[in-house]
Structure formats: C-alpha cells, structure tokens
Amino acid sequence: xTAATLSLRGLACVRGGRLLFSGLNLDLRAGxxxxxxxxxxxxxxxxxxxxxxxxxxxAGTAERSGAVALTDELDALDRDRTxxxxxxxxxxxxxASPRAIDAALDxxxxxxxxxVPVRMLSTGQRKRAALARTLVGNAPIWLLDEPANGLDVxxxxxxxxxxxxxxxxxxxxxxxxxxxxxxxxxxxxxxxxSTDYISGDEDxxxxxxxxxxxxxxxxxxxxxxxxSAIGTMRPRDASSPPARRPGDEPA
Amino acid sequence: MIGxxxxxxxxxxxxxxxxxxxxxxxxxxxxxxxxxVGPNAxxxxxxxxxxxxxxALLASLMPIxxxxxxxxxxxxxxxxxxxxxxxxxxxxAKQVAHxxxxxxxxxxxxxPAGAxxxxxxxxxxxxxxxxxxxxxxxxxxxxxxxxxxxxxxxxSALTGLLVLPLAVPxxxxxxxxxxxxxxxxxxxxxxxxxxxxxxxxxxxGAALRAGRE
Numbered sequence: 001x002t003a004a005t006l007s008l009r010g011l012a013c014v015r016g017g018r019l020l021f022s023g024l025n026l027d028l029r030a031g032x033x034x035x036x037x038x039x040x041x042x043x044x045x046x047x048x049x050x051x052x053x054x055x056x057x058x059a060g061t062a063e064r065s066g067a068v069a070l071t072d073e074l075d076a077l078d079r080d081r082t083x084x085x086x087x088x089x090x091x092x093x094x095x096a097s098p099r100a101i102d103a104a105l106d107x108x109x110x111x112x113x114x115x116v117p118v119r120m121l122s123t124g125q126r127k128r129a130a131l132a133r134t135l136v137g138n139a140p141i142w143l144l145d146e147p148a149n150g151l152d153v154x155x156x157x158x159x160x161x162x163x164x165x166x167x168x169x170x171x172x173x174x175x176x177x178x179x180x181x182x183x184x185x186x187x188x189x190x191x192x193x194s195t196d197y198i199s200g201d202e203d204x205x206x207x208x209x210x211x212x213x214x215x216x217x218x219x220x221x222x223x224x225x226x227x228s229a230i231g232t233m234r235p236r237d238a239s240s241p242p243a244r245r246p247g248d249e250p251a
Numbered sequence: 252m253i254g255x256x257x258x259x260x261x262x263x264x265x266x267x268x269x270x271x272x273x274x275x276x277x278x279x280x281x282x283x284x285x286x287x288v289g290p291n292a293x294x295x296x297x298x299x300x301x302x303x304x305x306x307a308l309l310a311s312l313m314p315i316x317x318x319x320x321x322x323x324x325x326x327x328x329x330x331x332x333x334x335x336x337x338x339x340x341x342x343x344a345k346q347v348a349h350x351x352x353x354x355x356x357x358x359x360x361x362x363p364a365g366a367x368x369x370x371x372x373x374x375x376x377x378x379x380x381x382x383x384x385x386x387x388x389x390x391x392x393x394x395x396x397x398x399x400x401x402x403x404x405x406x407s408a409l410t411g412l413l414v415l416p417l418a419v420p421x422x423x424x425x426x427x428x429x430x431x432x433x434x435x436x437x438x439x440x441x442x443x444x445x446x447x448x449x450x451x452x453x454x455x456g457a458a459l460r461a462g463r464e
Contacts, residue, residue: 052333054463070333074326078259080266092255093334133330 003030004066004140004172006051011060013046020046021191022059028186030140030170033163035181038191044176045072047191048143051174066172069137072145075130079119083110083129086118087136094137104135107162109155123150131159142166144175148182156182252336253344260348269317270352273310274360280306281364292369299368300378300429306364307357307382308418311389315410318349318397319459328459338456342394346451350390358382374429381425381440388421388444391451398455402462417447 005028012022020043028034036044049055051062052070077086087101105111108128113121121129127150134142142163148156160182163173175181264270284302285295319342322328331341358379365375396413400406420443428436 052329054329054332056464068333070329072326074324074329076326076330078263078327079325080263089255089259090330093252093331 003170004064005029006032006064006141006172006174007062008051009061009063011047011050011062012058013043013050013055014058015043015046019058024060024189026174026187026189028172028174030172031167032186033167033173033183034175034187034189035185036174036176036189036191037178039178039193042191042193044178044191045145048072048145048174048176052143064141066140067137068141068143069134069139070143070145071130071134071147072143073149075118075126075133077118077126077129077133080117082115082117083121083132084114087129087133090133091136094139096136096138100136100138101132104132107135107158108132109158124152124155127151128155131162135162140170141172142174144173144177146177147175148177148179253340256331256341256344257348257351260345261351264314264348264352267317269314270356272313273307273353274356276310276313277303277306277357277360277364278367280309281367284368295369296371296374299365299370300374301426302368303361303364303370303378304381304422304426307361307386308389308415308422310357311353311386311393311418312411312414314349314353315393315397315400315414316407318345318394319401319455320397320406323401323459323462329463338459339452342398342452342455342459346391346394346448349394350387354383354386354390357386377428377437381428381437384437384441385421385425385444388440388447389418391444391447392417395447395451395455395458398451398458401459421447 006026007028008024008026010022011024011026013020024047026034036047038044046055048070050057051064052068053062054070076090077083078089081089083105084101087104088098090096091098091101102111102114105114108131110125110128110132113125113129118126118129127147131147147159151159163183167173173183280302281299284299288294288298319328328338328341332338361375361379361382365378370378392414396410396417399413400409403409421440424436424439424443428434428440
C-alpha cells in the first residue's frame with residue numbers, strides 16, 4: 001500500500017441553493033482518521049461524496065493520493081445474487097482475489113451468509129456485506145457514511161478493530177457520523193446547521209414574477225463574487241490548523 | 252473490467268427474464284396480426300415486413316426502465332465511478348450487454364415471425380439484415396433514454412415519447428429497404444445506427460453526471 005494522503009482545502013458545498021459549509025480544511029496522512037460530526041442534513045454525506053469525486057465542490061479542492069472506497073447507505077450489491085456472487089463482481093472490478101472475499105466475510109463475522117441471497121439480508125447484515133465490499137477492494141482511503149447505522153454492539157466493535165487494523169497498515173479513514181464512533185479520531189470536524197442561502201430564488205414570498213431571479217441565479221452568490229469567501233458558517237475545528245504529525249512539511 | 256460489467260448485465264437480463272420479453276412480444280404481434288387483418292397471403296406478405304420493424308422497435312422499448320435506474324438506485328453506478336470508470340465507459344458496456352440480450356434473440360424470433368406473416372424468403376432476408384444493422388442503434392437509443400430518465404418518477408411514459416421520434420430514421424430506412432431489396436437504404440440504416448451508438452454513451456454519460464449533482 002503506497003502512502004495515502006487526503007487534503008481538503010477551502011472546501012464549500014452548496015445543495016439546493018443552500019450553503020452547507022465553507023472554508024473546510026482537512027489534512028490526513030497515512031494512518032490518519034477523522035470524524036465528521038453534526039446533526040442531520042448538515043452536509044456530512046455531501047462532504048464524503050465530494051471527497052469521493054461524485055460531487056463537485058462549490059469552491060475549494062479535494063486532493064487525494066490512493067484509491068478510495070465509499071460505504072454509504074447504498075450497498076451496491078445485486079439483490080438477486082448471493083452475497084458471495086455479488087462480492088465476486090466487485091472483487092473482479094477491484095482486481096482482488098476470490099480469497100479476499102472469504103477473508104472479508106470472516107473479518108465481519110458473516111461467513112455463514114456467503115450463500116444467502118442479498119435480498120434476504122437484514123439491515124445490519126446488509127451493512128456488514130457492504131463493509132465486506134470495502135474490505136475486498138483494498139483501497140487505502142475509506143469513506144464511511146454513518147458506519148454504525150444498523151450495526152449491533154458487537155459488529156460496531158468488530159468494525160472498530162477493522163478500522164484500527166486498516167490504519168496500522170497505512171490506511172486513512174474519514175467517517176461521517178452523528179454519534180461517537182468505536183475508534184479514536186485524530187480530528188473531529190463538527191459541522192453546524194447553516195441557514196445561508198446563496199440566492200433569493202427559494203423565497204416563497206416574492207410575489208412579482210419580474211422580481212424572481214432565474215434558476216441560473218443559484219450559480220452566482222449574491223453579495224460576494226469570491227466563492228471561497230461566501231458565508232460565515234465555518235466548521236468549528238476547521239479554522240484551527242489541521243492535525244499534523246511532527247516532521248510533516250506543509251503542503 | 253468492461254467484460255465483467257457486460258457479463259454481469261447480461262446475466263441479470265436473462266436471469267430476471269426481461270431478455271425474453273421482446274422475443275415473446277415480437278412473436279405475439281406476428282401471431283395476432285393475421286387474426287386482425289385476415290389470412291390473406293398477399294396482404295400479409297406486403298405488410299408483414301413493415302410490421303416486423305414496428306414490433307422490433309416497440310420490443311426494444313420494453314426493458315428501458317430496467318437498464319440504468321436499478322443500478323443508479325442501488326449505488327452500483329456510484330461505485331463504478333469511484334473506481335475511475337467514466338460514465339461513458341459504463342454506458343458503453345451496458346449498451347453492448349443490452350444489445351446482446353435483445354438483438355440476437357430478436358433476429359432468431361424474426362424467422363418464425365416471418366413464417367407466420369407469409370413473408371417471401373428474400374423479403375425476410377432483407378428484414379433480418381436490416382434488423383441486424385438497426386438493433387445496435389435501437390439498443391443505443393434505449394440506453395441513452397434510460398440514462399436521461401434515470402431517477403425520474405413515472406419515467407416509463409416519457410421513455411416512449413423520447414425514443415420513438417429518434418428511432419424514426421432507422422424505421423424509415425429499414426422498412427424502406429424492403430421495397431428496394433436492400434442496397435442503399437440498408438447503408439443508411441447502418442449509418443443511423445452507428446451515429447446513435449457513438450452519441451449514446453457520450454450524451455448518456457453527461458446525463459448521468461448531471462443527475463448526480
């Protein structure tokens with residue numbers, strides 16, 4: 001596993017005309033772990049999708065070296081196949097050996113589910129199967145969206161051990177969760193609820209049609225032309241220097 | 252990579268039974284048509300070729316809502332994009348798999364359907380050649396429309412409206428070839444088909460990207 005890094009600079013996210021967060025900085029190096037905390041709808045999942053490259057940030061950059069694995073509420077496992085068959089497809093996609101599937105199922109304590117169709121799994125079992133997909137992929141950067149959801153106490157502990165093992169092997173874990181997680185964090189970013197709208201087109205009390213800005217207006221922040229400077233809401237911990245290890249030179 | 256994706260989609264199409272639907276649909280139309288217009292051999296052989304084209308076109312519409320939407324909904328497309336597969340590549344693989352699941356079965360079904368419609372051997376040959384050239388284009392069109400409508404509720408009514416006008420050139424040249432015994436009309440079918448095969452992954456990929464935002 002090559003040394004993985006993850007670096008977010010001045011990241012801002014806009015969803016549905018609402019500024020969720022801005023000016024978010026984060027540096028993680030091999031073995032690092034961060035939790036994104038905060039209430040529902042605050043942009044935790046969006047942040048993970050930006051890091052994964054599935055969403056474009058409104059401002060800022062997300063740089064990473066190393067492959068990324070995302071585990072969210074979508075398990076991406078074919079319902080009509082067995083767990084082993086569904087994982088085999090992803091093992092082929094990740095050029096992993098079939099033996100990695102058995103190892104991953106053992107790690108998550110579900111070897112007995114290998115030949116059960118995915119549609120028969122319970123929520124927690126499906127979550128474990130999705131985590132097995134992440135293990136099989138062997139990507140250095142793990143993005144976990146609410147990893148504790150649906151997992152029982154024992155499974156949550158197992159996940160904590162797996163995360164610790166992954167970090168010892170030089171992996172990075174970035175997890176979004178509104179509850180404390182089973183492993184220690186290098187840094188916790190707490191996002192707070194934002195009320196900043198970047199254009200007025202959501203205002204329902206705009207009577208005149210001539211006054212209503214066009215839908216394209218959402219692309220342009222009102223009052224400021226510098227996208228990195230919009231909004232006042234910043235994550236509480238993000239303005240402080242990110243956690244660095246001694247000897248790391250600044251990027 | 253692409254090979255695994257094609258095999259997976261192909262397996263899904265045949266396991267779920269959706270691959271057999273277009274085939275059954277074509278045979279059903281060919282079997283019902285003589286009941287509707289009467290068993291007049293001359294009439295049937297004159298109209299049968301065009302009918303087969305319409306049946307093939309409508310049959311290609313059937314699996315559209317199962318092409319992209321289930322994979323988008325279950326996160327498969329997200330996971331493929333994470334692995335640095337472009338949306339265009341994903342759609343190209345799906346396009347190939349879709350054609351393999353409905354093109355060749357349709358060509359085979361055209362043989363008994365031609366017999367039910369009392370088609371001349373050379374007319375049937377032109378129909379089958381035209382379908383062989385045209386079905387890749389129809390498959391591409393189905394993928395394009397499936398990508399455009401992925402994530403929309405009640406999209407099945409919309410898909411027909413989107414596909415049918417775009418499929419008209421293939422239908423005109425394909426059915427037109429029957430009057431001239433193939434030749435240039437078939438070349439135009441191939442040209443339309445090629446154009447759609449190239450455009451569909453690019454435009455559909457852009458639609459998937461835009462739909463994710």
